[in-house]
Amino acid sequence: MNKKAPKKSLTSTDYFIEVRHLTKKFGAFTALDNVNIGVKPGEFVSILGPSGCGKTTLLRVIAGLEQQNSGSVWIQGNDVSREPVANRQLGIVFQSYALFPNINIINNVQYGLRQMTAPARRERAQEMLELVGLSDQADKYPAQLSGGQQQRVALARALAPNPSLLLLDEPLSALDARVRARLRGEIRSIQEKLGVTTIMVTHDQEEALTMADRIVVMDQGQLMQFADPQQLYGAPANTFVAGFIGTMNFLPDCRHQDTTTVRFLDYSLESRPPEGFSAPEQITTLAIRPEHVRIADDQDRSSNILRARIEQIEFRGSVSRVMVRVLHLAGHPSAHQIEIDLQPKAVDQLQLDARHDLDIYLPPKHVLAFSDSLSLGAGQSHAA
Template sequence: MPETPTPALLHLMNASKCYGSNRAAWNASLRVARGEILVLLGPSGSGKSTILKLIAGLEDLDDGQVWLNGQNIGHLPPEQRGIGMVFQDYALFSHMTALQNVMFALHRQPRPRRPKMALEHLAMLGMADFAQRYPHQLSGGQQQRVAVARTFASAPQLILLDEPFSSIDESMRAHARQEIRAILRQSGLGVVMVTHDCTEALSFADTICVMNQGTIIQTATPQDIYLHPANAFVASFIAPTNLLPAHIHNGHAHCILGTYPVAAQNRDTEQAWLSIRPESLSMEAASSTQAGPQGIVESTEFRGDCQFHTVRIGAQTCTVRSAIGPSFQPGDRVQVRPCSPESLVVLARQ
């Protein structure tokens, strides 16, 4: 008898999928509660889209189970799973109006009721005034909202989103994310989204699963992923960070920046990484009276709302983010320090 999982809207259990010798997904497990937005995040080829297809039934499991609302659905075809999916290109029918596209998902409803029901779903997405337009007459963001309306019309228990913002102009993406997230939150449905965009994942998700090479490496809240990455890959993929070689001894980390206390659970080792975000470093002009390591500014990059400085200390470099103000110039001698020892994260060096 297979193990029956504890109650959850979606429970993917030890799912694996191989294409020849390529492990597209390997022993992957995740849970999604009602009203929760889970984001699968990883680089291209990490297996996140494969996981989405296994949940949807677009690919067959080699091993593992898919449970939805207490039912094992791994053997069911996609149309019987109670799952709605918004594809990356939205998959709208080009010969149908926005209203007709949404009506297509209402084929189980009595025909006379379909136009009114479809218009209600479009209105929920702010698209009622565009009901008679064809997809080519709509912007990327408008097409997305029609696709979401069509998905809602199918009355799913779970919604899957495959890179839903990639076709929207970059200047409009943040606004689109806020709108769609609010609508999904209001629906109370469970959501699984795939993206390779870390900013998108951090701002959209309740829970993030970071993937690489077919494996889920870490599952946590966006804050925990950012502040407490599981390893060097997660730390550097989720956002820019400095990975400084260090050794740990008696509760202290020794690196190019000096010696700082770290959490007591970190064991003594000669092989560790010290991860610290650029915004968690401070920099000031060095003087002959200051103790501690000093470095030379190699480059400065203006980003509009901030500045990034590359500083060489001995044979290593680190990146410091600072607010707009008096800028350091290449060749300046500086001293770099962590803003707080709590911002230092010790990671295994493999």
């Protein structure tokens, strides 16, 4: 099948799959803008981003279903940029399952195994169906199965030819929340069991955070950050990632004050020393997660304390989210709101209610600092 041997890379690399300087345009619209990523063998990488950010296009270019305008795709050190999809030895699970409706499950699974003998094909298909727990449904037709079961058949079909790379294109987006949560675990455990390098596209941050070893965050065709879930949440590279992963309070329009502090409204705030840039005059935005904001008590130092007025308290089960409006030092309200996550017990103890004024403390080690130049530059680098 694979007649032409792909070009061998001149540089040795530890990556199983690598994309270099990928650019893809659809007419005047740039879907991918100079994207670079490297995925290690056996790794589970998730591509995360809002609708239209280019994540599915990236997956389709890696698969060979779309041709890039420039840049290259390398699998196991071989340049496969011009190879057709069939020569890339990969399995794809599509968003719409893409099962053939006119043939039964077992035949769907063995469809891509044409080079094997008929008994071997059937045996392999049966083995795959057992792996996904559907061996008893082999003779049914796709329409007779539920969405979750169809997706598992699609997974079995993708894994049947023993691909070296598995690509998942929003595999769980059409399923209800419960099935989705169960399938997440199943897909991850199958992936770990087989050790197959996997790239999954998703717009669901929870899905990405729970399943992936590392996450590629994209926006408007550009790579925003490529890091593990903890790093993305704790040390986002720019305001987009900070706002996209979890909930974040932003304090915009900050002005440089001195070497350690910046000015926000009438307050001076200290932040965690940012990685990647050292000049505080670059800082334009501060950010802090709701769970890191505290209600100030007497022991807190006078710095990093903001005066605020409670506007709303939402009970969310394990936490209560308190929305406060930052007040100017003179006492009148500003345009900025901050969300604070507190234990419901603490809300009761402190007797917090709407219209109540209070001081909030932003611990400097949790206050993140961003600059515009940092946001733009972050898309260009590997974060291996």
